[in-house]
Amino acid sequence: MIDITEETAEGLLEIRATGRVTEQDYETVLIPAVTRARDWGVPVRLLYQIGPDFDGYSPGALLADARLGLKHWRGFEKIAVVTDNDKIEAGVRMFGFTLPCPVRTFDLDKRDEARLWLRESLGALHVEEIGEDALEVQLIGRLDSASYKARTPDLDAYGAAHDRYRLMVDLRRFEGWQGPAAVGEHLGLIRHHRRQPYRIAVVGDKSWMKLAETVLPMVLDAKTKYFDEDDYPAARAWLLA
Structure with missing residues (x-):
C-alpha cells in the first residue's frame, strides 16, 4: 500500500510504500496527490520511502506507474528515493538518468538529508569571501541561466575590488546544468574573470571533475589543484597558505 506522510501546497509530497503496492494505491492515493500539486501550478518534489516491509508491485501497479510518468512527465522537479533495498537503489542508478528531473537515493537513516535536498533550490550559486583576497564559489544542484545571473553582480563586484x-x-553538490543556456553563462563567467584568479582549489566528488586540474590552467592564468570531497579542509588550507 501507499500512504501519504506529508503533502504541502508548495509541491512537497512524501509517500511511504509498504507491503504490496497495487494499482488501487496509485489510482486512489498517489495519482490524486500528484494531480493536486499540478492543479496548484507547482512541480512535485517527491520523497518516496520504501522500507524493509515492502513486498513489490502488482502488474497493475507497474502499469499505473507508467501511466503516471507519461501523463506528468514534466511535472516532477526532484525525486528522492529513500530505501535500504539494494535492488531498488541499483535500479534508480541505472534508469534515473532517463527522467527529466534529478533523482537521488538515500538510506533510510538519511531521510532528513533527503528532505533537506528536496527543499533546496533546484540550483544555486553560493558566493562567500573566506579570507584576504580569497573567494569560495559553491555550485549546488542543477544550474540554470538564472542561477548564474543572480550571482554575477556579486562576482563582478568582487572582481572589481x-x-x-x-x-x-566547491563542486561536491553540483549535479550539472539545465541546458545549453546555463553552460553558456558558465563559460561566459570564466571568460570574463579569466585573468583574475591566480590560485584555484577545486573540490569534487566525481571522476570527471578531476579534469579541472588539467583544463583550467589552459584557459586561466592560475595554479590549479583538485581535491576529493573528503579533502575539503586540505583544499582550503592549500588555497590560503
Whole structure:
C-alpha cells in the first residue's frame, strides 16, 4: 500500500510504500496527490520511502506507474528515493538518468538529508569571501541561466575590488546544468574573470571533475589543484597558505 506522510501546497509530497503496492494505491492515493500539486501550478518534489516491509508491485501497479510518468512527465522537479533495498537503489542508478528531473537515493537513516535536498533550490550559486583576497564559489544542484545571473553582480563586484584573488570552487553538490543556456553563462563567467584568479582549489566528488586540474590552467592564468570531497579542509588550507 501507499500512504501519504506529508503533502504541502508548495509541491512537497512524501509517500511511504509498504507491503504490496497495487494499482488501487496509485489510482486512489498517489495519482490524486500528484494531480493536486499540478492543479496548484507547482512541480512535485517527491520523497518516496520504501522500507524493509515492502513486498513489490502488482502488474497493475507497474502499469499505473507508467501511466503516471507519461501523463506528468514534466511535472516532477526532484525525486528522492529513500530505501535500504539494494535492488531498488541499483535500479534508480541505472534508469534515473532517463527522467527529466534529478533523482537521488538515500538510506533510510538519511531521510532528513533527503528532505533537506528536496527543499533546496533546484540550483544555486553560493558566493562567500573566506579570507584576504580569497573567494569560495559553491555550485549546488542543477544550474540554470538564472542561477548564474543572480550571482554575477556579486562576482563582478568582487572582481572589481580585487585585481587578483584565490578561488575555491566547491563542486561536491553540483549535479550539472539545465541546458545549453546555463553552460553558456558558465563559460561566459570564466571568460570574463579569466585573468583574475591566480590560485584555484577545486573540490569534487566525481571522476570527471578531476579534469579541472588539467583544463583550467589552459584557459586561466592560475595554479590549479583538485581535491576529493573528503579533502575539503586540505583544499582550503592549500588555497590560503
